[in-house]
Amino acid sequence: MSKYSVIGQRVRRVDGPDKVTxxxxxxxxxxxxxxxxxxxxxxxxxxxxxxxxDTSKAExxxxxxxxxxxxxxxxxxxxxxxxxxxxxxxxxxxREKVRYIGDPVAAVAAIDxxxxxxxxxxxxxxxxxxxxVFDPLEAIKExxxxxxxxxxxxxxxxxxxxWGDVDEAFKKCDYVREDKFKCSSQAHVCxxxxxxxxxxxxxxxxxxxxxxxxxxxIQRLLADILDLREGDIRVIKPPTGxxxxxxxxxxxxxxxxxxxxxxxxxxxxxxxxxxxxxxxTKRRTPMYYYLRLGAKKDGTxxxxxxxxxxxxxxxTAMGATALYLTGFFSSFxxxxxxxxxxxxxxxxxxxxxxxxxGFGAPQSTFTGESQLDMLAHDLGIDPIEIRRKNGMxxxxxxxxxAFIQSCGLHECLDxxxxxxxxxxxxxxxxxxxxxxxxxxxxxxxxxxDTPYAFSAALVRVNIDGKVDLFTGACDIxxxxxxxxxxxxxxxxxxxxxxxxxxxxxxxxxxxxxxAWGSRETLMNxxxxxxxxxxxxxxxxxxxxxxxxxxxxxxxDIKDQWVHLVDRPERGVSYFDMVKEAIRGRDGEVIIGRxxxxxxxxxxxxxxxxxxxxxxxxxxxxxTGKYGLTxxxxxxxxxxxxxxxxxxxxxEGAIMMAGGxxxxxxxxxxxxxxxxxxxxxxxxIRSLDMPETEILxxxxxxxxxxxxxxxAGEGLTNPTAxxxxxxxxxxxxxxxxxxxxxxxxxxxxLRDKEKQSKQS
Amino acid sequence: MSYHCPVCKKVSSTAMxxxxxxxxxxxxxxxxxxxxxxxxxxxLLTMQFQSFGxxxxxxxxxxxxxxxxxxx
Numbered sequence: 128m129s130k131y132s133v134i135g136q137r138v139r140r141v142d143g144p145d146k147v148t149x150x151x152x153x154x155x156x157x158x159x160x161x162x163x164x165x166x167x168x169x170x171x172x173x174x175x176x177x178x179x180x181d182t183s184k185a186e187x188x189x190x191x192x193x194x195x196x197x198x199x200x201x202x203x204x205x206x207x208x209x210x211x212x213x214x215x216x217x218x219x220x221x222r223e224k225v226r227y228i229g230d231p232v233a234a235v236a237a238i239d240x241x242x243x244x245x246x247x248x249x250x251x252x253x254x255x256x257x258x259x260v261f262d263p264l265e266a267i268k269e270x271x272x273x274x275x276x277x278x279x280x281x282x283x284x285x286x287x288x289x290w291g292d293v294d295e296a297f298k299k300c301d302y303v304r305e306d307k308f309k310c311s312s313q314a315h316v317c318x319x320x321x322x323x324x325x326x327x328x329x330x331x332x333x334x335x336x337x338x339x340x341x342x343x344x345i346q347r348l349l350a351d352i353l354d355l356r357e358g359d360i361r362v363i364k365p366p367t368g369x370x371x372x373x374x375x376x377x378x379x380x381x382x383x384x385x386x387x388x389x390x391x392x393x394x395x396x397x398x399x400x401x402x403x404x405x406x407x408t409k410r411r412t413p414m415y416y417y418l419r420l421g422a423k424k425d426g427t428x429x430x431x432x433x434x435x436x437x438x439x440x441x442x443t444a445m446g447a448t449a450l451y452l453t454g455f456f457s458s459f460x461x462x463x464x465x466x467x468x469x470x471x472x473x474x475x476x477x478x479x480x481x482x483x484x485g486f487g488a489p490q491s492t493f494t495g496e497s498q499l500d501m502l503a504h505d506l507g508i509d510p511i512e513i514r515r516k517n518g519m520x521x522x523x524x525x526x527x528x529a530f531i532q533s534c535g536l537h538e539c540l541d542x543x544x545x546x547x548x549x550x551x552x553x554x555x556x557x558x559x560x561x562x563x564x565x566x567x568x569x570x571x572x573x574x575x576d577t578p579y580a581f582s583a584a585l586v587r588v589n590i591d592g593k594v595d596l597f598t599g600a601c602d603i604x605x606x607x608x609x610x611x612x613x614x615x616x617x618x619x620x621x622x623x624x625x626x627x628x629x630x631x632x633x634x635x636x637x638x639x640x641x642a643w644g645s646r647e648t649l650m651n652x653x654x655x656x657x658x659x660x661x662x663x664x665x666x667x668x669x670x671x672x673x674x675x676x677x678x679x680x681x682x683d684i685k686d687q688w689v690h691l692v693d694r695p696e697r698g699v700s701y702f703d704m705v706k707e708a709i710r711g712r713d714g715e716v717i718i719g720r721x722x723x724x725x726x727x728x729x730x731x732x733x734x735x736x737x738x739x740x741x742x743x744x745x746x747x748x749x750t751g752k753y754g755l756t757x758x759x760x761x762x763x764x765x766x767x768x769x770x771x772x773x774x775x776x777x778e779g780a781i782m783m784a785g786g787x788x789x790x791x792x793x794x795x796x797x798x799x800x801x802x803x804x805x806x807x808x809x810x811i812r813s814l815d816m817p818e819t820e821i822l823x824x825x826x827x828x829x830x831x832x833x834x835x836x837x838a839g840e841g842l843t844n845p846t847a848x849x850x851x852x853x854x855x856x857x858x859x860x861x862x863x864x865x866x867x868x869x870x871x872x873x874x875x876l877r878d879k880e881k882q883s884k885q886s
Numbered sequence: 887m888s889y890h891c892p893v894c895k896k897v898s899s900t901a902m903x904x905x906x907x908x909x910x911x912x913x914x915x916x917x918x919x920x921x922x923x924x925x926x927x928x929x930l931l932t933m934q935f936q937s938f939g940x941x942x943x944x945x946x947x948x949x950x951x952x953x954x955x956x957x958x
Contacts, residue, residue: 264932264936267932279917280917285910285911287910294900294902417938434934467906469909469910469934
């Protein structure tokens with residue numbers, strides 16, 4: 128029997144009924160009195176000087192209330208790297224130069240969307256097109272056009288990681304492989320596009336409702352760029368239709384709606400179109416990967432060298448972190464005694480690349496797990512066995528980088544091995560590929576330079592026993608409102624229905640860095656647990672006196688019952704005790720406070736999850752057409768807070784990561800994305816979904832609330848690599864550039880045929 | 887024996903390692919030093935991504951071997 132009464136229960140989401148009945152009001156649904164509608168004019172050129180913007184005709188159009196350009200702003204560049212001003216390089220309404228097709232140059236507010244759209248056509252922008260560059264290997268050449276003044280060779284940032292003596296270790300290897308890979312881009316494709324409603328009132332208060340992964344970041348970034356005080360800005364996140372890394376930076380919908388509203392003192396709403404979502408928001412970082420891997424004959428890995436150059440696009444965005452993390456996670460989940468990573472991020476005249484679910488790790492896992500299988504094949508070692516031989520274990524230190532406490536990787540390998548053996552002999556042209564992975568539970572990064580705790584929470588226990596939980600955490604669809612409510616209920620000793628969560632409203636909730644890097648469960652969960660414990664201790668102080676218990680007895684609350692731990696039958700109702708406690712405190716309600724900031728937990732994260740995934744494919748050797756038939760994942764994420772939540776995360780991750788491996792791409796011509804619609808951008812749809820199975824492995828993470836750690840992004844990491852390995856297992860061809868489309872498999876099969884005929 | 891970076895004084899045990907450091911840093915002062923020796927930084931870096939082996943590093947390491955070696 129579980130020692131928990133709430134944790135581990137299969138509960139429905141606290142926001143579920145509103146969402147499934149359609150009564151949840153997203154930013155998209157919001158209408159305010161006197162609200163205007165905004166649209167944004169964007170650059171048609173990948174690189175050009177702005178010589179003049181004439182808005183006079185647009186301003187005269189009936190129904191148009193205002194047109195703004197960069198001249199209506201303070202002209203400040205912004206970015207999320209606030210500690211590093213040179214990396215805050217994005218001017219959302221460009222004044223002098225545009226750097227990619229989609230860069231905003233003007234915005235209109237009108238009485239309706241059609242009028243605003245019509246007005247965009249009347250704005251005359253005079254450009255002087257400049258030479259443009261789209262590939263990072265071209266952009267670093269000395270004769271390439273310079274995208275940002277003062278940034279020679281378009282070199283945005285470099286990142287380097289090293290431990291051991293790599294060169295010496297390679298000399299000692301029995302076998303060394305060198306391989307190149309190319310990782311493609313991917314769009315986030317949130318159900319809800321970027322949108323915002325901004326309202327600047329006559330008292331100087333700016334309120335912004337927006338679909339975001341961090342209300343606090345948007346509040347602070349707006350304060351910087353508008354020169355307002357943080358307290359003069361209120362950012363509220365209504366229910367949000369997905370983020371996946373695309374919504375924790377200030378975006379054009381938010382900024383343009385604010386600039387228009389401040390000019391007009393009227394609410395302005397901007398919703399990006401699906402085409403804008405594809406072309407003018409950020410995307411997964413494309414990467415060129417060079418890998419060198421050395422091992423002993425028995426498969427013991429001795430050294431790995433990784434070189435990466437990424438297509439940064441026009442601005443830094445979160446790409447610098449993706450560059451670091453792809454290097455760090457290239458060492459995962461194995462114990463490399465000698466490791467070296469050199470990463471380069473290069474500006475190009477393409478849509479900026481940035482964070483996306485997995486944050487650089489899907490790229491490193493695809494390349495690393497592909498190459499590891501290639502090496503295992505060359506050495507005649509079973510793919511599971513080579514992973515067992517080198518896999519991370521509990522209490523392992525990644526030299527100079529990270530300390531891993533809980534780690535269930537070997538149990539996951541055992542579980543997948545058992546699954547594959549049970550599956551038995553595969554039908555012809557079927558193959559199973561495996562990939563192992565790990566991921567972080569929130570990042571120990573403060574490039575944002577927040578002075579606040581990374582996470583904070585406040586618990587208010589009311590006279591009727593109802594509990595208000597205030598948190599800056601952002602539920603973007605991943606279910607954090609439910610997870611945090613469960614943690615609060617368990618710690619306080621009440622039921623889930625006793626908790627009412629108020630989240631991501633900067634006026635009433637404590638600051639929180641938001642939903643990125645799989646941080647909410649561990650970081651905000653710890654803050655919530657601490658706040659609930661604080662509130663509980665106040666109730667128990669009163670209860671101890673009231674109950675007259677011997678001081679040697681401990682008191683606790685479980686399932687709404689305040690009792691002696693050793694004699695649980697001796698107790699009183701939680702509701703009665705709360706009522707009396709508040710009366711006894713001169714009517715002051717009970718407030719608990721909690722916060723969490725990781726200290727002395729290494730460079731990357733306070734905890735890591737692990738897993739192994741097996742993908743089965745069926746390939747037609749004539750056409751290269753193939754399908755995913757089954758995806759089975761052994762995953763460990765510490766104590767499972769809500770099993771339903773993990774299942775949802777897993778299925779969503781397979782759809783997203785399967786798409787990354789199988790079909791999603793953003794081909795460009797001259798910086799122009801060629802498939803900016805749901806019709807042309809190929810996603811895995813519900814009918815394409817394979818059978819999925821999750822094999823949950825029990826672990827306990829000492830740093831996490833009730834032993835929990837991440838279960839969100841890590842699941843996105845293995846699938847592309849496992850698909851590549853499965854295709855190889857089925858028909859013996861290896862595709863090293865993503866996505867692994869049937870066309871590429873077809874070409875590889877024909878090349879293989881030619882080679883075998885020649886030999 | 888060690889090799890001292892002529893720009894930031896970082897100490898490396900081999901000229902190859904120092905070459906990797908100088909290309910890896912990639913900032914203007916390191917790039918300028920490389921350029922003064924007659925190399926194009928971008929070409930050295932591109933070599934590292936377009937061909938296997940360490941052609942780019944090796945070319946620079948030959949110069950560093952002569953100019954930055956320090957007898958300990």
